[in-house]
Amino acid sequence: MKNLKFISLLVLILTSINHYSQQKPPVPKIKISGIVIEKVSKQHLEYATITFTNGTSTKSIAGGITNPKGEFNIDIVPGTYDIKIEFISFKPIILKDRKLLEKTNLGLIALEEDATQLNEVQVRAEKTTVDIKLDKKVYSVGNDLMVKGGTVSDVLNNIPSVSVDAEGAISLRGNENVTIFIDGKPSNAININEALRLISADAIDKVEVITNPSARYDAEGGAGILNIVLKKGKNQGFNGTFIGGLGTPKNNSLSGTLNYKTEKYNLFTNQGYADRLALGNALYETNYLNPKPNSPSYIKEIRDIEDNSKSYNGNLGIELFLNNSTTWTNTLNYRNSNEENLDDVNYDNQYADPSKNDTRTRVSNEENKENDVEFKSNLQKKFKKDGHKLDVDVQISNNNEKEIADIVDSENGNDFTENKQKNTRQLYQLDYVLPFGKGSQFEAGYRGSFVDQLTDVSVFNNGVINTDFTNNLEYIENVNAFYTQYGLKVNKFSYLFGLRWEDTKVNVNQLSNNDFNTKKYNNFFPSAFVTYEISEESSLSLSYSRRITRPRGRLINPFSNYSSNINIFQGNPDLDPAMSDAIDFGFLKKWGKFLLSTSLYNNRTTDAFLFVRINSGSEVNGVPVIISTPINLATENRLGFEFNLNYSPYKWWKLNSNFNFFNVDTQGDYTYTDFNNVEITQNFDQKTTSWSARLNSKVTLPAKIDWQTNMNYFGDQKTAQGKFIGIFAMNLGFSKDVLKDKATLAFNVSDVFNTRKMKMETLIPGVIESYSERQRNVRQFTLSFTYRLNKSKNEKEKQPRREMEEGGGDMPG
Structure with missing residues (x-):
């Protein structure tokens, strides 16, 4: 009986050692960064996709997208990866068998446009109508059904914090002391409220609402600045x-x-x-x-x-x-x-x-x-x-x-x-x-x-x-x-x-x-x-x-x-x-x-x-x-x-x-x-x-x-x-x-x-x-x-x- 107990205890100890030896401590992750740009103009590409896979499988292990400056910062477990960088209408780049064992900056990654895709109609995930940031709100006009066939005044009247009254006067947070910019510069119109009625809503890309501008901005406008950005097509x-x-x-x-x-x-x-x-x-x-x-x-x-x-x-x-x-x-x-x-x-x-x-x-x-x-x-x-x-x-x-x-x-x-x-x-x-x-x-x-x-x-x-x-x-x-x-x-x-x-x-x-x-x-x-x-x-x-x-x-x-x-x-x-x-x-x-x-x-x-x-x-x-x-x-x-x-x-x-x-x-x-x-x-x-x-x-x-x-x-x-x-x-x-x-x-x-x-x-x-x-x-x-x-x-x-x-x-x- 004593031998049976001893054998049972020994089996239990060995089993436990084996179990805990298989539960390895978590491996600390490392940060992989870089910047994605367009090869010709050197402009930064926002929303480019970065995907990490191992060499034996196409299944994604980690990934992310670039910010407005084309930057990405992604946390991964150290190892060897294939890294794929892609952006719609561009030729993707694949970095094969990259050993990533410590914090690494991949530097500038230049993508080249793919001419074969330019005539294809591609549907991309829709961006939110209003993009909220700490210092401003970005209103994307393209997704707004209310302003189709309308004017800039119609656009402004649909923007959070902004209102246009029956006289055409524009106010921000209830304050009419607001400055209107078009493409970042003041309009020369004698009556800006009337001038905005002449511009089609379909010509507008987005509107920026800046409630507390910094010293780099024109100091005009006690309530803040509204910047109307017109479309300027940029695709190849x-x-x-x-x-x-x-x-x-x-x-x-x-x-x-x-x-x-x-x-x-x-x-x-x-x-x-x-x-x-x-x-x-x-x-x-x-x-x-x-x-x-x-x-x-x-x-x-x-x-x-x-x-x-x-x-x-x-x-x-x-x-x-x-x-x-x-x-x-x-x-x-x-x-x-x-x-x-x-x-x-x-x-x-x-x-x-x-x-x-x-x-x-x-x-x-x-x-x-x-x-x-x-x-x-x-x-x-x-x-x-x-x-x-x-x-x-x-x-x-x-x-x-x-x-x-x-x-x-x-x-x-x-x-x-x-x-x-x-x-x-x-x-x-x-x-x-x-x-x-x-x-x-x-x-x-x-x-x-x-x-x-x-x-x-x-x-x-x-x-x-x-x-x-x-x-x-x-x-x-x-x-x-x-x-x-x-x-x-x-x-x-x-x-x-x-x-x-x-x-x-x-x-x-x-x-x-x-x-x-x-x-x-x-x-x-x-x-x-x-x-x-x-x-x-x-x-x-x-x-x-x-x-x-x-x-x-x-x-x-x-x-x-x-x-x-x-x-x-x-x-x-x-x-x-x-x-x-x-x-x-x-x-x-x-x-x-x-x-x-x-x-x-x-x-x-x-x-x-x-x-x-x-x-x-x-x-x-x-x-x-x-x-x-x-x-x-x-x-x-x-x-x-x-x-x-x-x-x-x-x-x-x-x-x-x-x-x-x-x-x-x-x-x-x-x-x-x-x-x-x-x-x-x-x-x-x-x-x-x-x-x-x-x-x-x-x-x-x-x-x-x-x-x-x-x-x-x-x-x-x-x-x-x-x-x-x-x-x-x-x-x-x-x-x-x-x-x-x-x-x-x-x-x-x-x-x-x-x-x-x-x-x-x-x-x-x-x-x-x-x-x-x-x-x-x-x-x-x-x-x-x-x-x-x-x-x-x-x-x-x-x-x-x-x-x-x-x-x-x-x-x-």
Whole structure:
């Protein structure tokens, strides 16, 4: 028995030793890195695939994809592998039997395009509509069904954090002090909101939303920057996309993007023509609190607005690859539009004595012609060290606009207005980037912007010139700027510190009355960014920047519109720039199928712009004329919280949402002399809160039909003299690929419930109490057809690094 126990114990020990000897300790992994580039242009390739297999099996053991800089970092177990590097339409590279026993950098891996694949239609995994990063949001237009056949304004109105109101005014996080760039440079358009309506949505590649820009950016725009990136086809050979659309109310458009690329050059063009009818309307209900005898105590003003526009927008560009390190790009852009606007106003006048009630009409027929020519040139020199480069940019543009209106008033006769505007802009920019050491980078640059705008306005009442609204205004703005930045990375912390200096000289000259006004000022604009990488899936960031908002356009133009002669908007030539300090604390987290981005932000603005309504002292048939005008107020403090969430519960269902809540604390007094020569001081101290929410859902139905729904809501917001009332709107879109996926048929409905109206309540104590609403365009149905020539539906263009850095939102200057 003892021998049996001994034998049993010995067997147990030997078995245990054998068992534990087979459970080897885990082998520590090593990191394999490298950079994938295109052989000819040396541009970095994002989304290239790296696969590790052993020599005896084709089954993948490890792998990954490259980031926007073409870099990859993959952890593997030490051993001998075959490494395959591939990118769609390129010849793959296979590194056979590579012994990888320690941390290894494979260096630059150059892929060559495969000419045999250029004419094949290849379907690539679809990228999310909104790509969220700590410092910006990237909105990819190609996947959005809502904007097919639309304009840039339609695109912006579908972007998280961005809204476009009934007047076309653009705001970011509820703040209208936002700067608009096109391809990383300011537009020379006299009215940027109107100019964006001339550019087809199909011409846009993506939009960058940068809420807190660094010192390398133009300091203009207290709310941040929106950069609209146009398509510039970059695929080898001949490629193109053609889109035609029909809609009701009339929304007819035809556009095309073409490019032809060789090893020496890339020739590209985007052409678009549109014939559109916008049917708008407006309502103003005004109670006069102290009406004069025989004057109305209540007026209901109803407007029906028809905006017929025919527009053309086209560009032609050539990208020359002078050598492996130097690229020279030249682009010529031309825009032209002809608009005919009918503004039919009906007044219902009610008196204390109902027997005196009457009605009158005021019909305005307006013609607007505009043309814009713009030339842009960029020379980029890349040096041997990765990221070491020099960029030189020149932009010269000229914009002309002429607007005339014949106004027939059933009670007051005929009015005639003429508004001629000319705008020229010259922009010169130099940017230098020098990486050094490990994770450090120095940047410096210059930017000179020179604007000259002339506005000549004439108003005639029954053939007699009205000197109150006739004006010849000259606006000259010269801004010279220098900036420098230093960035470094220490362990999990990344730092970026910058300083920008801008010297500004502005002349606002009212030539009609020889009133010349010159303003000179120079400012420093510091910025600081700190990012902490908690893990590969989550990060924290803290940023600060100082910004400026210079008054331009309709804000300073004493005359704007005369379609109503009792409710008039008037610019203020004496406005000063507003200065803002912005702090943003962000958190980014990825887990599973979720991507969450949150931001706590604070903007403090001095000399903030505020719109006030005052009694002008003038009357039309006993009715006081109310003037709306902007003023500088003391301070505005805006504190808000925003989050964005991307979620794909299934391959066939994608969701992204945005929520923004903010509080605005305004402090300031406004003192002015009224029409009775009495000095009046109004206190505009107020606190208000508001919020907005947006939900976008995209579902792939049976038969590969895509269905997209977009819903957004903007909450109530108090103003100094009333409040804006909340707005809800919803859009629908459907699409189906046809002709073996070479074409797409899409149908969308804009403003399904016809509720996208700007509504406002106003109270001027002792003068008026009013309610107003305005709708830019009624519900619209659009059908579009897209055909792709030698280009796949979801193919990501292989853009040179310059565009990924500048056009993608990382614009220097």
